[in-house]
Amino acid sequence: MGLRDKIMIGLGALAAVLLTRNIWVMLTGLPDEAFQGAIFRIIFFHVPAAFTCFLCFFLALVAGVVYLVRKNLQWDAFAVSVTEVGLAFGAINLISGMIWARIIWGIWWTWDWRLTSMLVCWLLYAGYLVLRRAIEETTERARLGAVMLILNFSVVPFVFFSIKWFRTQHPQPVLFGDGKMDEIYRTMLYGNWVPLLLIAAVLVMLRMRQENQQREIDALRRAAHSF
Amino acid sequence: MSDSEARNFTYLAYGLIACWVILVAYVLTLTARGRRLTRQLDNVKRMLEDRESK
Amino acid sequence: MTFIRQILTVAAKDLRSEIRTKEAINASLSFALVILLLFSFAFDPTSETTREIAGGLLWLAFAFAGVLILNRSFARELQNDCLDMLNASPVPAPALFLGKALANYVLLVGIEAVCLPVFGVFYNVTWYTHLGQLVLVLLLATWGITVVGTVFSALTVNLRLREIMLPMLMYPVLIPCLMAAMRLSTVLIDGQPITGDDLAWLRLLIGFDIIFTSLAVVLIDTVLIG
Numbered sequence: 152m153g154l155r156d157k158i159m160i161g162l163g164a165l166a167a168v169l170l171t172r173n174i175w176v177m178l179t180g181l182p183d184e185a186f187q188g189a190i191f192r193i194i195f196f197h198v199p200a201a202f203t204c205f206l207c208f209f210l211a212l213v214a215g216v217v218y219l220v221r222k223n224l225q226w227d228a229f230a231v232s233v234t235e236v237g238l239a240f241g242a243i244n245l246i247s248g249m250i251w252a253r254i255i256w257g258i259w260w261t262w263d264w265r266l267t268s269m270l271v272c273w274l275l276y277a278g279y280l281v282l283r284r285a286i287e288e289t290t291e292r293a294r295l296g297a298v299m300l301i302l303n304f305s306v307v308p309f310v311f312f313s314i315k316w317f318r319t320q321h322p323q324p325v326l327f328g329d330g331k332m333d334e335i336y337r338t339m340l341y342g343n344w345v346p347l348l349l350i351a352a353v354l355v356m357l358r359m360r361q362e363n364q365q366r367e368i369d370a371l372r373r374a375a376h377s378f
Numbered sequence: 379m380s381d382s383e384a385r386n387f388t389y390l391a392y393g394l395i396a397c398w399v400i401l402v403a404y405v406l407t408l409t410a411r412g413r414r415l416t417r418q419l420d421n422v423k424r425m426l427e428d429r430e431s432k
Numbered sequence: 433m434t435f436i437r438q439i440l441t442v443a444a445k446d447l448r449s450e451i452r453t454k455e456a457i458n459a460s461l462s463f464a465l466v467i468l469l470l471f472s473f474a475f476d477p478t479s480e481t482t483r484e485i486a487g488g489l490l491w492l493a494f495a496f497a498g499v500l501i502l503n504r505s506f507a508r509e510l511q512n513d514c515l516d517m518l519n520a521s522p523v524p525a526p527a528l529f530l531g532k533a534l535a536n537y538v539l540l541v542g543i544e545a546v547c548l549p550v551f552g553v554f555y556n557v558t559w560y561t562h563l564g565q566l567v568l569v570l571l572l573a574t575w576g577i578t579v580v581g582t583v584f585s586a587l588t589v590n591l592r593l594r595e596i597m598l599p600m601l602m603y604p605v606l607i608p609c610l611m612a613a614m615r616l617s618t619v620l621i622d623g624q625p626i627t628g629d630d631l632a633w634l635r636l637l638i639g640f641d642i643i644f645t646s647l648a649v650v651l652i653d654t655v656l657i658g
Contacts, residue, residue: 174394193393200397219654239404243397250393274604282601285591294658295587298651302583302605305647309608309640316632350401357408364415371422375429 159353166349173343181335193251199344200244201269203351207237208276208304215300218293224366227293230300231283232358234276236351241273264314271310275303289369438523442531447538456504457539464497464547468554482555487618490551491610494544495577499599501539502581505532506589515589519656529652533582540574559621566620572637573613576644580605583648586655612637
């Protein structure tokens, strides 16, 4: 077992411990929110998942730019891994939000700006994965993928502003803006971000290893054909 | 209406389960891909060895 | 100076070959008209509601029609390895890109100019009360569509599923641009000038155009040559 595996298992174990503790505190230690009852606890996963998702998308942008400068395929592997994991957390954010909305707003989906923006971002990055699938040559895939990441990330602020002007019914952002949140809840919100980040890191490492493995296979195949 | 119903515990449970189901589904696709890759790697390596021994 | 001449040369070449074959224009124009026709079945075209959704309807038709033009833009150069020749020619990639974008722009604006009166007749809308502002919105938003579309056209030119990939990748990126265009056109077609809050949409549109034009010019070398 290599050092990488040990790090991954260590991070995963740490995440599991923290999560168990957080869920325990959430269910037993925290009082219900006055209007929403128990369901508000979804926010401790919903919001950190969104943070993780956008952190991943940002890292993907960085990886794409670095790839274009350095032309090192390791960065491309990082970009695709981070995007995939970001999409997984984006899906968590969307689905948990929908379940919450079913109770609090009585509907599964509404075209509120935050929901819509998140969905658009999700589609943008899903498009990146689809584009990659359609390109066979490794360096071309990495190059065009990096360009797409740059375009995607530059449209994200536009998406947010434009959709925001279509008005909103989402609760105010709890961190900046008018929404107020009690100190214990806020601590839990950030506290639960840590294990989610650890999980994301482990997943990214796993995915990157697969990407490298894939490249190794491709190289061996080429070698086999060149005989 | 029972207490847990009033406090929407059912849907909280659904929400948390949904979160984990998504993560587990992603991990499953990862392991499936990992297994496929390992198999392919073995195949290619065996193929190369065969050729070299010939 | 040479740069501008190169852009114009590429644009003229594209326009000339398009006018001779008319393959994209015909398809795109008839597609736009068919969509306008189809929308009339989706709701009652004479009612008041038409005006409330007029902008959205118009821009959906333009966005769909635009894809057909953009799809051909780089794909046209695949035969006889024309794209390789263009890349090898002394025309730098940004000039090639801007030339192609300009040609697409002219074609799409032309199609819009035909569709707008037809739309007015079909849906009984007086769209010309603020003609100047409407033209401004039209020109700005169409540039946004063409500049993003031409980049993606270059990005997808070598893919097998090019025709499907282009709209799939392009529309999500165009959402802010289309939203602004829809919103502004709806207001203008309703007979009100752009004021107050709607100016923010205009600024968003201009910002979108500037940012994506510069990004495209910077990135096009990487896309075409690598």
